[in-house]
Amino acid sequence: MSAVLDLDTTTNAPPPASRARRVMPGFGLTLGYSVAWLSLIVLIPLAGVFIKTSELGFDGLLRVWTDARVLAALQLSFGTAFVAGAFNALAGTLVAWVLVRYEFPGRRMIDGLIDLPFALPTAVAGIALTALYAGNGWVGQWLTPLGIKVAYAPLGIIVALVFVGLPFVVRTLQPVLAEARVELEEAAATLGATRLQTLRKVLLPTLYPAMLTGFALAFARGVGEYGSVIFIAGNLPRVTEIAPLLIVIKLEEFDYAGATAVAAAMLLLSFVLLFAINLLQAFAARRAGRVR
Amino acid sequence: MNNLIRRIALAALALASFSAVAKDIELLNVSYDPTREFYREVNTAFAAQWQRDHGDAVRVQTSHGGSGKQARAVIDGLGADVVTLALAFDIDAIVDKAKLLPPDWQKRLPHNSAPYTSTIVLLVRKGNPKGIKDWGDLVKPGVSVITPNPKTSGGARWNHLAAYAYALKNNGGDVAQAKAFLAALYRNVPVLDTGARGATTTFAQRGIGDVLLAWENEAFLAQQELGPDQFEIIVPSLSILAEPPVALVDRNVDRRGTRKVAEAYLAFLYSPEGQRLAAKHYYRPREPQHAAAADVARFPTLELVTIDGAFGSWAKAQAEHFADGGIFDQIYAPR
Amino acid sequence: MNRSTSSPTTEPRWLRRLLIGAALAFIAFFLLLPLAAVFVEALRHGLDAYLNALREPDALAALKLTLLVAGIAVPLNLVFGVSAAWLISKHDFRGKALLVTLIDLPFSVSPVVSGLVYVLVFGAQGWFGPWLIEHDIRIIFAVPGLVLATVFVTFPFVARELIPLMQEQGRDDELAALTLGASGFQTFLRVTLPNIRFGLLYGVLLCNARAIGEFGAVSVVSGHIRGLTNTLPLHVEILYNEYDFVSAFAVATLLAMLALLTLGLKALLEWRHGHQLAARARH
16 A cells, blocks of 8 residues: 555545546446345335335324324434444444554453344343343442432433444444554654644544444444343333334334334434434545545 | 355255255144243144044144234234234234134134133232232332233233223222323333233342232243242232133135144144143133143132123223223323 | 554553553443353353253254354345445445445334334235235245345445445555556455455454344244244243243353354454454555
């Protein structure tokens, strides 16, 4: 990898599409394949949600969307997912940094454990976390006297979502940190920058896009999470009832259209948020390119 | 990497072809949660009987889950030969949405198509520290009650209706007061699990709550499985006669050619052997004379109201209490 | 990476220790404790009870089914991931942010919904349901449904891992190779692939781990028939609901160990090829 300057010209201001298409091969093939597969697996089945929802008509849809209980559930799901995602973005970055940059006993083992939340079925995670944080659990028994209620409270939902979302942030940041060129930091140091300045001005800007991606993924995953949350949440309507549970409840009432209406609301909200984050990320990536 | 993919693909193919052998008579019984232990024994006993009488090997597969969820799976195409669910409403839904069996299904078998019954009892911790004797004690301040969410659990609907029936009776039929009673009861519920089994675990394993509203058979089973010296069953003054119905899924058995076996399977539930097994697994048999006397002696006698007697029908009870905007939703509406 | 860099590119020792300590404490609370709880519960009645739970035929059937489903779903997503990452990182086109967002979408779709969408399409009351029943083709409540739900849930993993990495690497290497006369496919195989193999491996491992552990979506399309359509996670739930907590957690440890095994493989690869990868990263 040479020519840092060259890199600047390609990422800084995107060149006219025609030029890139002419030089880089595989545009048509990868575009065609990616879009076709995406449509087949994701978009067409998801369209089913909206088509089913349309059975309600506009008034019916509005009635579901403005129902106080639905609103409370959506607020809870998005709120807890946001907090858990933000917490993960910070804690996850710390973990990724420590794992990539520092040498300490057990590093490899810890590194391996990061993916555990992916592999452990969410139901098992929910059961294990509930066992830990319930009033009679290993952790819960110390928190209860302090007046902190984790299981069967919104805090429990956040704990479950932190668990579920952690690998997203760490695994997004690790490769970027590993690829980040130490030479740049060395150069900055040679030019007289303090370590803090180097971190802030040289390293962090290259990390922002990945941190944002990690946050977005953890957040998005948290919004829809069901398996682990229902065990620890308590599921009281308006207090700890998450939106996915409301979907299940509507399905149990054989109210498919109502269920898909809630699902559609979640999808639209997630989509808008993710899209905004992706734009932000593209912006951060461009800025990172300029800094270099 | 290429090699690895090829190897994975080969392994996948090998597995796929491997799993597509074995052809005997297979029967699928789609049931609800608390019947696992019971049907495991019924399936073995029925297979032995069928083999003895007809020479064919029958393998009965069972699928368990929340009653409503299971009904939905059948509606969406799960190929059940028979359904054995928690309440008639769920089988009505299969009739309604997928027309897989005739609307008069409940008349086709004796006793409202329910070969066994159960009721709702109160499970408390050893020594009954809160002194709970009846439904009325559940609304006292400081009593914590565990019951699943009636929107997602069939058992929880029986709990809800039993409490309501008690309140109606004690208030001389005053609906407003009965609703207030239920509202007070649900105020004492700290956790609404999605299923009966989840609620039992919350109560028994997590140590949450002073009393668990449960199926009688579940209460017995929980007592046996989770510690006989930890829990006590309290029999309320009045409860509800829970009739978990069974039915043949006509469209499925005719398509698969399994009608004869499926009919025999359901008949087996009414047979002396089926009745004996039901009582053994804490279900009240319709014909107690076939069950072991010791098993029958476990069932206390108490006043039981029926769905049809107290609420008209399941469809009416469902619409009034559990449908969107029904009594359960009103209880949780902002005050 | 050079870990023995001199002081200008690392932090003072006390700060390093503090950061490591904070990270470890976080990991301990959120990962190690739940994992320990699973193993403690699984071994509550001793090793024999534990091993018996794993030897049960239904557990073995569930294991086979889980591996089969992951074995089909992961390669499908691998191909898609590489294709999408190439498209997004090496080309500029209108609607790129939209495409990236759409790829992420399955993450934000509740597992409950990701199962439901296939029920809406292939279920008996769905678009193709009647046709499928007529031709006796089973998708929902059979292996194809499980694979579809798993592909959906793990859809973005490989792509998501590769996109930031390939963006970070830019296009210079490929442009150089192309200028020197390499074909597009040669460029990908000889230049891009070696550069991204680490990320690719991460992606595949994540995808695999998630495919094995998925619960919510497969639960909707499985039908829960013991020994037939029960994957390991669903089997855990069944056992748990039978009050057979030891077996439930024993099977859960199996899943945890499957994850640790794939991660061990990753560590091995890193160890054997680490110096090459590191060398490449520095040039």
